[in-house]
Amino acid sequence: MxxxxxxxxxxxxxxxxxxxxxxxxxxxxxxxxxxxxxxxxxxxxxxxxxxxxxxxxxxxxxxxxxxxxxxxxxxxxxxxxxxxxxxxxxxxxxxxxxxxxxxxxxxxxxxxxxxxxxxxxxxxxxxxxxxxxxxxxxxxxxxxxxxxxxxxxxxxxxxxxxxxxxxxxxxxxxxxxxxxxxxxxxxxxxxxxxxxxxxxxxxxxxxxxxxxxGFNLFSSQYLIMLYTTSNTFILGLISGSAAVGFFTGADKIRSAVQNVGGIAGQTIFPHISNLFRDQKALAIKFLNKYIIVIGIPAFLLSTSLFLFSEELILLILGKQYLNSVQILKWLAYLPFIIFLSNIFGIQYMLGQGFDSEFRKIISVGAIMNLILLIILVPLYGAEGTAASMFSTEIVITLLTFIFFIRHKNEI
Structure with missing residues (x-):
């Protein structure tokens, strides 16, 4: 194994x-x-x-x-x-x-x-x-x-x-x-x-x-897409292609860092699904260890991303993308936050079959993100998009964590 x-x-x-x-x-x-x-x-x-x-x-x-x-x-x-x-x-x-x-x-x-x-x-x-x-x-x-x-x-x-x-x-x-x-x-x-x-x-x-x-899971995935892809789409509609360029530039750097944890998440999902079917207590034990082993590096990477945002923008994107620095600072801790929501939402809730409950949590996040985008993008452009994205992921992570704490002892 x-x-x-x-x-x-x-x-x-x-x-x-x-x-x-x-x-x-x-x-x-x-x-x-x-x-x-x-x-x-x-x-x-x-x-x-x-x-x-x-x-x-x-x-x-x-x-x-x-x-x-x-x-x-x-x-x-x-x-x-x-x-x-x-x-x-x-x-x-x-x-x-x-x-x-x-x-x-x-x-x-x-x-x-x-x-x-x-x-x-x-x-x-x-x-x-x-x-x-x-x-x-x-x-x-x-x-x-x-x-x-x-x-x-x-x-x-x-x-x-x-x-x-x-x-x-x-x-x-x-x-x-x-x-x-x-x-x-x-x-x-x-x-x-x-x-x-x-x-x-x-x-x-x-x-x-x-x-x-598969409809419940599909609707969850579509709602996730709405509060992620809509960031770029609504920003483009309101602020234009240049604003999308500044936002996407910063977000590409964030994505590269985030996918260090994403690799592990994709790897263990089939394994976790099997454990929840046959050995639920062992699955929880596995997730607890996984949080420590991957969570600490994810936090350190996010901190580095925040501290060295300007240096990374200048190195990777160049001086014409200096507007992306503050955007990257807003996005810097998302790799760690999304790692946690992956544990509690994808690995635990979907791994155990709580598709409908997961969809409800994502619905809250999607609605919240849409409201924030409508308010923040006209005022702050790409930075408003990043702030909305950060706030939404925080709320989703907290809700999946609360669900995890309330249900893990039912095994």
């Missing part, structure tokens, strides 16, 4: 290097070459797409991961779950795509950059085809790592070769969406070639039932 966790942790560590550290090589280059406005426009386009992508994901990264992890040894059931999830996502893609193209065609805010939003759209197809939930469920995360690293390294090379001036925004979007699309196509090809599953269309009634069962 420990060996498998170590392998999965190492694989996800390498994956996050691909997802965050390797792009950090290109990040300082891109923010300078594209400039705050075009860099902000690209991030606004991808933020807008998250509203649609989250519907297609439908919480499967947790629900299907959990179900597959709890079906070990039952190849037929795993095969059935794969097909249910994969074809459910394809069915969801159809109306979502129609709605997306109607919006970017009808509203001038989007239609004036129609090509940008069209190219970015293909990232949705790539995400659909890349079954992270399957590889996590069978706890063979090195497959995820291989596919990601190969294509992301190619993407990095292409960015340095072909994105050389501010007008190369379209080329950057083609490379970014292309990497995701090729990763997804290659992973599906590998799964079928290796006969890890047999691709068969499930009955429509089975798909409907699968979607119905």
């Amino acid at each position: 420990i060996k498998k966790l170590a392998i999965n942790f190492s694989s996800l560590t390498a994956l996050q290097i691909s997802n965050y550290i390797i792009p950090l090589i290109t990040f300082p280059y891109l923010v300078r070459v594209l400039g705050p406005t075009n860099f902000g426009l690209a991030n606004f386009a991808f933020a807008f797409l998250v509203y649609f992508n989250t519907v297609i994901e439908f919480g499967f990264n947790f629900s299907s991961t959990r179900e597959i992890a709890q079906s070990k040894g039952d190849k037929d059931k795993i095969n059935h779950l794969f097909n249910l999830t994969f074809f459910s996502k394809i069915i969801l893609l159809i109306p979502i795509s129609i709605l997306y193209f109607i919006l970017i065609s009808v509203f001038s805010f989007f239609s004036e950059n129609f090509l940008i939003y069209t190219i970015a759209y293909f990232s949705i197809i790539g995400n659909l085809l890349f079954p992270v939930w399957f590889f996590q469920g069978i706890e063979k995360m090195y497959y995820i790592t291989i596919f990601n690293i190969v294509f992301r390294v190619i993407g990095v090379v292409f960015i340095f070769l072909f994105v050389v001036k501010e007008e190369d925004l379209i080329i950057y979007l083609v490379i970014t969406s292309g990497v995701l699309l090729l990763t997804g196509v290659s992973s599906i090809y590998y799964i079928l070639r290796q006969k890890l599953v047999d691709l068969t269309l499930p009955k429509y009634e089975s798909i409907k039932q699968h979607l119905r069962e």
Whole structure:
């Protein structure tokens, strides 16, 4: 068990290097070459797409991961779950795509950059085809790592070769969406070639039932998306692309630090789900140790992020992003705060099946964040967005912690 966790942790560590550290090589280059406005426009386009992508994901990264992890040894059931999830996502893609193209065609805010939003759209197809939930469920995360690293390294090379001036925004979007699309196509090809599953269309009634069962978790994930992605989206609508550029620049640095803890969280979720099914007391003991082992480094990293905000902004983003310093200070302790909410919310509540209760907590956070954004963004712009994000995460963490304290002794 420990060996498998170590392998999965190492694989996800390498994956996050691909997802965050390797792009950090290109990040300082891109923010300078594209400039705050075009860099902000690209991030606004991808933020807008998250509203649609989250519907297609439908919480499967947790629900299907959990179900597959709890079906070990039952190849037929795993095969059935794969097909249910994969074809459910394809069915969801159809109306979502129609709605997306109607919006970017009808509203001038989007239609004036129609090509940008069209190219970015293909990232949705790539995400659909890349079954992270399957590889996590069978706890063979090195497959995820291989596919990601190969294509992301190619993407990095292409960015340095072909994105050389501010007008190369379209080329950057083609490379970014292309990497995701090729990763997804290659992973599906590998799964079928290796006969890890047999691709068969499930009955429509089975798909409907699968979607119905996952609705609580989906609504929780969508609400999470609303209070995270809406930060960028509402900021862009009110304050423009340059403000999004300053905010996103700081937030990318925060995300890179935060994903140190995120790796461990992704690794242990299937394991925790199994423990809660069979050995609940052991699961709580495991989480208590995990809080100490990962929590202390997460706190120290957040503190360093706060203390050296200006130095990091100047080093990574450059002088033209000095407006991002105060934003980063607001975001600095989020890696530690979100680590705690992951423990109490994702690992404990979802791991034990408290999907509905988790959704209610996230609803409180989403409503609070929306109210704060409406008040703070017109007054303080990107800093107001960061302050709203910080306040919301504090409240969600406190609510999940209270739930954890009240219920952990019921085991």
